Amino acid sequence: MKNYIKLLLALFTVALTGCEDVIDVDVQTDTLRLVVEASLDWEKGTTGNEQLITLRTSTPFFDTESTNVTGAEVSVTNNATGEVFLFTDQNNGTYTTSTFEPQLEATYTLEILYDGERYIAEDTMNPVPDITDIYQDTEDGFDDETIELHIVFTDFEEEGDNYLFKFERPQDLLPTLETGDDEFINGNEVDWWYEIDDDEDEEIQPLLPGDVVNISMHGISRSYFNYIDIVIDQMGGVGIFEATPVDVKGNCINTTNPDNYAHGYFRVTQTNKATYTVQ
Template sequence: MKKEIFYILFLIALVSCEDVVDVDLPETEPRLIVNGLLRVDKSQEFVDVRIEMRETTNFFEDNTITQVESAVIGYGVPNQFGELTQLAFSSLTEEVPGTGVYVPDPNFSSDQRIRTAAVEPGVVFILQIQHKDKSYYARTEYAPTVPLDNLEQGDNTLFDEDETEVIVTFTDDPDTSNYYIFDFGYGNFQALEDQFFQGQQFQFSYFYDSNLNPGQTVTISIMGAHQEFYNYMDLLVEQTQADGGVFQTPVATVRGNVFDVTGLDNIDIFDNVERPDEYALGYFAVVQEFSRSLVIE
């Protein structure tokens, strides 16, 4: 009985020794986050333009939806001086109030949708945003890609016997150095370059964890990319293997191509030369996409 009383008193002493530690986290200014990945399906008449606007918050809090004062996409073919010719514009508006998702304005005086026929190699796209008295600018060139040759289920595993192997096959374009982004669904992406298989058919395996069931359908997409977007996605994939996806706030800051150009009168320095602390997060890219679906056995 004395031993039991001793143990109880010992446990009470341990609990009473615990202190609550308050961590003073740094106050950070909210940053605009732009999820501007436009996927071009050339079999459709129009590009599916949907750009999501969010803002960073303090540590341990989810990013919040935000609204912008204006968002416009301009596109054309650059001449020898870098100036866009055959210039066209698409004015965007919030699809549903309070969602932070911006689409071509259906109430504009003319059709603001972007036709896929106008999206060809060499066409440059510019995104301009006004948000909380700041101006943001992003520039990207359309990135075509190749279709998937085949998609099949394999029998191998990598780490866990409950994993599901999917074997992806495609043929690289032999004429240029290519970069690819693969979307495996569920927030899973993979960046790939053709350094070791240029112009050849290439096959690789991707392993899903145990969340796939027989009869479930998975859709896998191959997207084109230029080197800058490839580098951006490659870094984000490394940082987000175990959390909420590549368009969440990363552990370390990975800058995209959306720059704060407030007050700049020279577009040649839009990429924040000598302004290292003024930028938005996220990326604006216009890429061709091919998709295939597979029913899991």
């Protein structure tokens, strides 16, 4: 009887093995495009002279090779003064300068010459208020047992301010990004709170004592606000209440061949940074 059972198992294994077929799946590919990571952030209390821009090409789904772009010519111009800041190719996809001079309310133009084509982008540097206090409690969030962080600042008197907040713990795969404007808070003291929802499927835990949270607050242009707001919606995934994924175009225009636009965005911001340890 045991030998009979062993024979059946062997035949079943052979049958399964014989049913294996190689299936070729056509994966949809998109045009390879230049990807621009150009965030010139002037942290308060620093000169802001040292800045970095990263260039690469978009990556096919199964491609594991490096897509860093080298050999490009990269510069940023202050439109008001005409001063040009050249970024040096580090031969690893990064381009750096140590001479950038940030100026509030100034508009800057990025120019990239790559593979015979010219890309340009523009953004204006907006001021950011001082953070006057950071504290924690459990009273204002969606869960009265979950710790939330509070960032306190006073919005500027003139209307039209836009903000980007970035919260990041070392153990998190991705930071949390949030946007805000002063439509309903203009000129007032603002208490901006941040809470993490417990998500067992994604292995994300709420804020716990001992957690270190790195905080960035940026003063951003309205055009960048509109762009990053869509990006944040896309990061939420696809579900009943989430946004449908779309091709999000940044502000980098190809003046040589407009159809061959670049991904990414050129932004210039003034920034506050702080680190908070949850108690």
